[in-house]
Amino acid sequence: MNHHLDEHIGILIRDVDLAISGYVKRQLAPLGLAPEQSLILLLLYREDGLPQHEIALRLRKDKTNVNRMIDNLEGKGVVIRRSDRADRRVQRVWLTEQGRALEEQVLAMTERTTRLLTEGFAPEELEAGRRFLERVRHHLQQTPSSDS
Numbered sequence: 001m002n003h004h005l006d007e008h009i010g011i012l013i014r015d016v017d018l019a020i021s022g023y024v025k026r027q028l029a030p031l032g033l034a035p036e037q038s039l040i041l042l043l044l045y046r047e048d049g050l051p052q053h054e055i056a057l058r059l060r061k062d063k064t065n066v067n068r069m070i071d072n073l074e075g076k077g078v079v080i081r082r083s084d085r086a087d088r089r090v091q092r093v094w095l096t097e098q099g100r101a102l103e104e105q106v107l108a109m110t111e112r113t114t115r116l117l118t119e120g121f122a123p124e125e126l127e128a129g130r131r132f133l134e135r136v137r138h139h140l141q142q143t144p145s146s147d148s
Contacts, residue, residue, distance in 0.1 A: 013136075020117070027109045031102060037073055038106050040066075044079065044095050045103050051084065052091040078102065 024035045033041070039059055043050060050058075056066040070093055073079045078099035084090035118126055 009136075013133075020113070023116070024109070024113055027112065028106075031105055031109075032076060033078075033102075033106070034069075034072075036061075036065075037069055037078075038109070040069055040073060040093070041078070041095070041099060041102065041106050042110065044093060044099070045107070049092045049094050052081065052093055055093060073099070 021035055024038070028035060028038055036059075040055055043055055043058055052066060052070060053063060055070070056063045059066065061069075070079060070081065074081060076098075077096055079093050080096055081091045081093055084092050121129075
């Protein structure tokens with residue numbers, strides 16, 4: 001049995017995640033944004049005015065974390081929350097002018113990151129890698145936590 005940590009697939013996936021997060025963090029620093037905040041902005045660039053609970057669902061984050069991230073974005077003047085007209089209990093998140101002004105830079109950073117992650121790979125390699133990661137995620141989601 002091989003016990004080298006650097007050969008363990010879970011460690012490799014974690015290391016890749018940390019490397020991507022570090023790169024994105026450095027790219028966003030001049031904009032005053034954290035990586036997770038940029039994900040909220042990317043959602044809003046596609047569909048402004050999303051309900052806060054929908055943002056949490058799409059990001060697969062708990063509502064408390066998303067609330068904190070939106071608080072920070074609101075404090076920076078990038079987004080604003082408003083109650084839904086039909087259901088006052090629902091908080092919708094809207095981009096401000098300042099948030100809209102960041103769109104080009106955030107999208108450019110996303111494109112640079114995607115290019116960096118995919119350059120030098122054939123489309124078939126990228127598709128095989130995507131399928132592998134989706135299967136890993138599926139297996140983990142389907143496995144009860146009590147399995148050993």
